[in-house]
Amino acid sequence: MGSTNPPPPPTAAKIRRTTSAGGGSGSIILEKYQLSRLLGRGSFAKVYLGRSLDNSDTEVAIKVIDKAATVDAAMEPRILREVSAMRRLHHHPNILELYEVMATKSKIYLVMELAPGGELFAKLSRCRRFSEPTARRYFQQVVSALRFCHQNGVFHRDIKPQNLLLDKNGLLKITDFGLSALSEQKRDGLIYTACGTPAYTAPEVVYRKGYDGEKADAWSCGVLLYVFLAGCLPFDDSNLSNMYRAMHRRAFEFPDWVSKSARIVIYRLMDPNPNTRLSLDELVKLSWFKKSFSQENLSSQNGQKLGSEFLEQNEFKYLPRVNAFDIISMSSGLDLSGLFETQANKKEMRFTSGVQVGEIEEKLVKVGAEFGYRIERGKGGGIRLVRGRVVLVVEIWEVAIELWLVELKLFDAEMVLEELQWEELKSGLGDIVLSWHNEVS
Known part of the structure; x- marks a missing residue:
């Protein structure tokens, strides 16, 4: 992330250009937001810092998707899944909020909550590994968010440090739902599509025989906790066949500094048999998981503390937003043939x-x-x-x-x-x- 402003994205229908007071230039999107510096880029989108024109103090992250660049059939359902998933996951303090979806004939704009703390992966890389209290604090937030996802019919399927962001207060935010699955995609109660990051993906996912999305996310949580505490992956082999054989044998070792109770949690989460694997609902009842949770300074966006009762009751309900679903209704130029x-x-x-x-x-x-x-x-x-x-x-x-x-x-x-x-x-x-x-x- 450089200090100089990159050129703004190309203009599109209903987008006009303006010059900022500082002499730099930006794009005004549909008379609502002004784009600023580039925050990141992916294979089919760029993410910019944005500012609301109604309230100049409100900063957001705006993902700009060029419809012409999404001709790859694999990208189209990913965009739809990301929007569909995030729209049903409002108001959880550990899930990045999707505020608004806008579109023109050539662009799609996802207006999202800003997480200025960046990726948790960057922080982990600097520290090499987390202390057990720090690892547990982040882990508790991930599990809290995933349980909420599951209760609302969303299975993330790509949990890893690169998809965990931090807000200005250091609160963790899960993002990138492009590989998620929705409950309506199930057949006979199971999911049949294989995806994810191999080192974090449950072994049953690759066999395309049907799997439980909640248990697949639980495996990824086990890998994540191992990475937090050990500072390396439990399974890391360029030969995927060898790596998945190691997963089935649970052929990994713990560093000496990982406590016995943490080892038990990881070992039960990384059970290659999903039928006996520890579920997230079972996980939150374990004493290691609950330790210090109510005392940790985990503040929500409203400044409220999140205690262990939050995990037990999980009072959050999705609140639908009423706006035009422009990603569909303005789909000209984006092939949505799957739907x-x-x-x-x-x-x-x-x-x-x-x-x-x-x-x-x-x-x-x-x-x-x-x-x-x-x-x-x-x-x-x-x-x-x-x-x-x-x-x-x-x-x-x-x-x-x-x-x-x-x-x-x-x-x-x-x-x-x-x-x-x-x-x-x-x-x-x-x-x-x-x-x-x-x-x-």
């Missing part, structure tokens, strides 16, 4: 809506009746619109907090609905639609 496959064959149409499922179904029933459709309700819920041989199946999914994807699809693939009939439905549904995601032509 919204465009079909110009008059077989289906899709739209997003911000009203509740009951209101969506009520509107569909009303509009369908106006145009001569009979309404059929399934035993397990859901509706179909029937007119003659035409049967439209309605499916509704929650894709983000207070955002629903609605699909009307012809039941018989051999049938074709005329454009006029689609347009009738579209015109009738207009007042509940945020954005159409495939135009029938």
Whole structure:
């Protein structure tokens, strides 16, 4: 991070240029934030220091994603996962807050809480290792945040020091949910996608046979605590096959300075059998974990202390933010085919809506009746619109907090609905639609 200001990102629609009082130049984003110096960069985004134009004292971190640079199919779902995960994880003191999502035709902007203390990895590198009280203090905060994630259907899957930030008071913040999994991705209660950083990833994740996201995060916590205390990785081999064989044998050693009680915690977390591995809910009940927790000066953003009762009760609930989910509704230029496959064959149409499922179904029933459709309700819920041989199946999914994807699809693939009939439905549904995601032509 240099002391000189780099050039601001390219301008986009609705972005204008201005000159700061100090003579430097910055970009004004959608008349709300001014970008300042570069904080970091990744494979598909840059993170800038930003300042609110409504309150010049409010500083934020703004991740700028260039849609043209995200043509790699692997990047698109990662962006969606990151936003979807962070939107349901508001108001936990150890999770980096996502304030707002904005977009133009060429850029996506994630406005996030600023963590000026930087990566915990940098601090660990300077210290080489943490004392046991310091390691426990950071570890308690990580576990607290992950339990909250799990309760809200988010599994991080990439816990490591590089993804842990510090705020101005030294409070830990988990970030980078780009590799996270959401509860709705489960099949038979398990997750089947393999991802993460190999040295921190649970051995069962790589086999693609299905795994428990909570237990996978618990393994990563064990590796993290080992790194905090030992100052090195327990498993570190460029040959991944050898490394995973070592994980299965638990072939690692503890430095002499690691206490017996800490060793037991790590050993139980890094159990290669997820069925017998220590869970995070079990972890918080252990005396080693609870030691000194209520006495530590762990201040939340409101200056309140976090005691052991916080881990037991975990009072935080996600509070949905009402704003336009522009990453979807302004998706031109970003291929979101994984969610919204465009079909110009008059077989289906899709739209997003911000009203509740009951209101969506009520509107569909009303509009369908106006145009001569009979309404059929399934035993397990859901509706179909029937007119003659035409049967439209309605499916509704929650894709983000207070955002629903609605699909009307012809039941018989051999049938074709005329454009006029689609347009009738579209015109009738207009007042509940945020954005159409495939135009029938």
